[in-house]
Amino acid sequence: MTDWVDVCKDGELDEGQCRIVDVDDTMIAVFRYDKDYYAIHDMCTHDGGELASGDVEGCEVICPRHGARFCIKNGKALSAPAYEDVATFPTRVEDGVVQVRDDRFD
Template identity: 55%
Template sequence: MSEWINIVAEGELSPGSRKVVATPYAEIAVFNIDGKFYAIEDICTHDGGELASGICEGDQIVCPRHGARFCIRDGRALTPPAYENIDTFPVRIEGGMVQVDIDG
């Protein structure tokens, strides 16, 4: 069953920006990549550190601790030392709000 939660007003998350929110499930990072929104769990699968403060290069986030890269669009682990994918969440725009399905 879906559980959609409001993250931020659509106009407040400009292209190239991100926002991290605490949810009942986990810390979730929402990214605006070229006008499209994506949500990932803000945890590196290599060592459990946060990801969202890392550098974004296109649709990739670089872990600030050890440099592992993940695809923001689908959660794939792209480089060592991470080998496990990160969780992603469905995102939608509803009533001008960016929403994430934390049960998705």
């Protein structure tokens, strides 16, 4: 089981911003949306490129390479050329700190 990893202080990210953290060699993008935090694997399922530097529109991140869209809340692939969802990860706020963990292998 992976331990919780600190991302940033609660409130440090503005709406639509994200922070990337390395959790056991997995790059995770943690986004702030509608006062909550959501975490997805920072890797486009179309070609393996990173997602975090893409534009954020509402609860969608747009892959900067080929324009595929993913929901930051549930990881769903929303448009071609991506058809496979990205992994999502649990987040929490503990003592004023946003945290994430990789629970895929628990």
